Amino acid sequence: MKHYPVMLPEVLTSLSMVDGETCVDGTFGNGGYCAAILDSAACSVVGLDRDPNVLPRAQELAAEWGDRFRLIQTPFSKMDEVGLASVDAVVLDIGVSSMQLDQAERGFSFMREGPLDMRMEQGGGPSARDAVMHLSVAELTRVFQVYGEEKRARHVANCIVSAREAEDIVTTADLAAILEKALGRRGKTHPATRVFQALRIFVNDELGELYQGLCAAERILAPGGRLVVVTFHSLEDRIVKSFFRRRAGEVSGGSRYAPEVVNLGPAASFTLPKRSVTKPSDLEVRENARSRSAKLRLAVRTEAGVFEADDRLLPNVLSLSELEARL
Known part of the structure; x- marks a missing residue:
């Protein structure tokens, strides 16, 4: 590209x-x-x-x-x-x-399946997967509200926590599927867009x-x-x-x-x-x-x-x- x-x-x-x-x-x-x-x-x-x-x-x-x-x-x-x-x-x-979005192994994009990472410096500090697997509903809600300006932040956070109790969330595709099920498809914008943005901003401060x-x-x-x-x-x-x-x-x-x-x-x-x-x-x-x-x-x-x-x-x-x- x-x-x-x-x-x-x-x-x-x-x-x-x-x-x-x-x-x-x-x-x-x-x-x-x-x-x-x-x-x-x-x-x-x-x-x-x-x-x-x-x-x-x-x-x-x-x-x-x-x-x-x-x-x-x-x-x-x-x-x-x-x-x-x-x-x-x-x-x-x-x-x-x-360049980073195009590399599936970096885990920045829901359009390409890869590990749920999103760190600018891979190997340093918590990843996006760490965030979705360890933050509470209230904490995830705050991250999605502020960094993603996601209107249904609490609903999304609840869906993620429920999903991780059943099975680990490992890849970008795993999380994108949860978000699509939670939010449905409305218009041209993918339902994962705001949450992926929020997680990227959070894990890279x-x-x-x-x-x-x-x-x-x-x-x-x-x-x-x-x-x-x-x-x-x-x-x-x-x-x-x-x-x-x-x-x-x-x-x-x-x-x-x-x-x-x-x-x-x-x-x-x-x-x-x-x-x-x-x-x-x-x-x-x-x-x-x-x-x-x-x-x-x-x-x-x-x-x-x-x-x-x-x-x-x-x-x-x-x-x-x-x-x-x-x-």
């Missing part, structure tokens, strides 16, 4: 790289952004990814671009801990990549990683540095929007899952060239269905100091460490 870097023209315009600058691509994936950024100017790019499966593609880029490109194997939430400082741009494409990644980018960006973030669903965009507006000195309104948070610092650390989101073109949506829910936000670093991280922007849900302690 061909790889489509989502909103590539808009990302390149927002980054506005010039010769001699350095950009951090915090979500390397299949290298689509990296290759285009390297081609856009005589700049350097540092790719970050916690998935070891990206190494062959990174080696191809290194062979093509030489010392203008390098990969650091790390979560983007730790970009401020790997020797990067005073960079000119950071770009984050949040969420699971099409994606929202926590996103918030910590925004804070880390703030620490390494030079004054005038651009932070470009592409999100794919409302939970991600809500966190980015709140972070940007708070860091720009504005009050961030609360949501049903997170309280109102006010700016804690005396001076803004970012300015917002455009307060609204940028969405993909109609042409891109027609050619690449994955882009239809994408939203791009841009912030520019000021010379002000760095705020302390404050997890009140995150929804209050069971932590991954609480599940890990039971295994």
Whole structure:
């Protein structure tokens, strides 16, 4: 399957790289952004990814671009801990990549049967199977409500717990069958979509990683540095929007899952060239269905100091460490 870097023209315009600058691509994936950024100017790019499966593609880029490109194997939430400082741009494409969805053995997709895993770093931490086999009805309900925005979350949780009492839930097909029976088929959206999304976000702590990644980018960006973030669903965009507006000195309104948070610092650390989101073109949506829910936000670093991280922007849900302690 061909790889489509989502909103590539808009990302390149927002980054506005010039010769001699350095950009951090915090979500390397299949290298689509990296290759285009390297081609856009005589700049350097540092790719970050916690998935070891990206190494062959990174080696191809290194062979093509030489010392203008390098990969650091790390979560983007730790970009401020790997020797990067005073960079000119950071770009984050949040969420699971099409490359990971296409690999049945990763267990991300209900469209391909494989082990119920979903971990970005396979072998590390609890898997999706651990979650569905060990969380209580109340805990599963909360995960599905918040991370999947599933309206029938409690009903789904009850069905999963009943099913696991009869037989272990081992594969993506096992769980998809339970969900299809519990929710039935309505319209074009598969009934497993929201629950699979919720489990993936939970087992990878994606929202926590996103918030910590925004804070880390703030620490390494030079004054005038651009932070470009592409999100794919409302939970991600809500966190980015709140972070940007708070860091720009504005009050961030609360949501049903997170309280109102006010700016804690005396001076803004970012300015917002455009307060609204940028969405993909109609042409891109027609050619690449994955882009239809994408939203791009841009912030520019000021010379002000760095705020302390404050997890009140995150929804209050069971932590991954609480599940890990039971295994």
